[in-house]
Amino acid sequence: MHILLKNVKIIAPSSPFHGQRKDISIHNGIIQQVADNLEDDRATVISGDNLHVSAGWMDIFAHFCDPGQEHKEDLNSGVKAAATGGFTTVMIMPNTQPALHTKPQIEYVLSKTRHAAVTVLPIGAATKNLEGTGLAEMYEMQQTGAVAFSDGLKPVQSPGLLLKALQYVKAFNGTLIQLPDDQSISSHGLMHEGIYSTRLGMPGKPALAEELIVQRDLELARYADSHIHFTGISTRKSVEMIANAKADGVKVTCSVTPYHLSLTDSQLVNYDTNLKVNPPLRDADDVKALQDAVLHGTIDCIATHHLPQDWDAKQVEFEYARNGMIGLESCFGVLRQYLPDVPLDHLITMLTDKPRTIFGQPLPAIQKSAVANLTVFEPETEWEFTAAHIASRSKNSAYIGSKLKGKVYATVNGPVFHINN
Known part of the structure; x- marks a missing residue:
């Protein structure tokens, strides 16, 4: 699978790209490029206003x-x-x-x-x-x-x-x-x-x-x-x-x-x-x-x-x-x-x-040739949390009906890609 993250702000203090807006190209779970103005006709493109990306949470x-x-x-x-x-x-x-x-x-x-x-x-x-x-x-x-x-x-x-x-x-x-x-x-x-x-x-x-x-x-x-x-x-x-x-x-x-x-x-x-x-x-x-x-x-x-x-x-x-x-x-x-x-x-x-x-787990890197382990999010959007946002089998949340801030758009964990509707 090909994935292209467009114009995402990288939040990764250990990365040389920290704080920069870049495109990230991912092929079959591996980061191919972190650069400007990338194109890939075969890719699923993730883009939007003020998107950020970090190592997976x-x-x-x-x-x-x-x-x-x-x-x-x-x-x-x-x-x-x-x-x-x-x-x-x-x-x-x-x-x-x-x-x-x-x-x-x-x-x-x-x-x-x-x-x-x-x-x-x-x-x-x-x-x-x-x-x-x-x-x-x-x-x-x-x-x-x-x-x-x-x-x-x-x-x-x-x-x-x-x-x-x-x-x-x-x-x-x-x-x-x-x-x-x-x-x-x-x-x-x-x-x-x-x-x-x-x-x-x-x-x-x-x-x-x-x-x-x-x-x-x-x-x-x-x-x-x-x-x-x-x-x-x-x-x-x-x-x-x-x-x-x-x-x-x-x-x-x-x-x-x-x-x-x-x-x-x-x-x-x-x-x-x-x-x-x-x-x-x-x-x-x-x-x-x-x-x-x-x-x-x-x-x-x-x-x-x-x-x-x-x-x-x-x-x-x-x-x-x-x-x-x-x-x-x-x-x-x-x-x-x-x-x-x-x-x-x-x-x-x-x-x-x-x-x-x-807990002694390896830290994901946002760089060329690294296995993609990423979370894509927008930190400023204000929205109402509803039962429709819950993927769990149970719905026991006190936040249903509450105003929250910041939305998750997608995750990439190696070759497995998840995108929120």
Whole structure:
């Protein structure tokens, strides 16, 4: 297949073409030329006002529900959702049925997505069957293709077991991912503990449940001299502790979701179950702290926490609704809409170079003879996000009907080309 990107502004700080407008010619997944005024009669031409191109975007924490819950999402629909959102690489959680906790489960994911529009990288379970009682065969999974290790939506609660896991992955420079949540404190909470939980009469999840795990795991990572990544951080104190630990030389990185950067607990007044997430939406002060941490670089990258739920899981009383929100298709538009002070170059680096550096993935190059791994987008268009923009099997998004900014036009991942309608 021949593809010609016309007059696109290249956003790639490591590229000699950074900030320049060029044409990019791609033949069968390989960049042939980056130059001015290229022509190709055989090519599919992508052109438009103010188009930009960057290395393909990477998400580090999404749930594709396959195997076991394919009615919510499967690997094929998850790939479509990711490509629609501009992602060419996605790391997927191990919270499937059965869990991604052995070599055959990792092989299943890799074999089903080998020729997909999106490179799917499985996160192997840290403990056997996500039960938190004994370590999974992490080395065997790593050799098969697991890119990191985590119990995903069921964070490791035992400090002793987490320490063993940190020591184990150190042997092959692996990374453990923790979603910080002390479940002995937060198990009955439905939303952030604060003024609005009191007003709405709902049991709250205190920020302490997150912050205790962050503090504990930072000390464990310091002791083991091993790398830990916190995803879904949501409070000011979590940001401060991570910033201090980085300054002290602890091997820690962190990511934040688009919804924790844009929504607050005050928006739960209508009991919208699409806003029921874990960690919960926090107050305005926490959101401001997260936005500042993105701007100043304390937060390393973005994680969508794409978590599909079927209609029955959300169309119930708030108490019984399942946690989670889809986020791949709306990610870029939310970030551009709610982070107006963050320079575009910085935001793109958080979607491209930073996650790949953290998890040891090669950085795509925008140059002649390189394999094309690209996202084409327009950063300024304002538009309304609707259910028609969702490629996921599930529609549990709180952004439906919202004004977003910045649209994705296409992705190129080697020989596979995806264009949005």
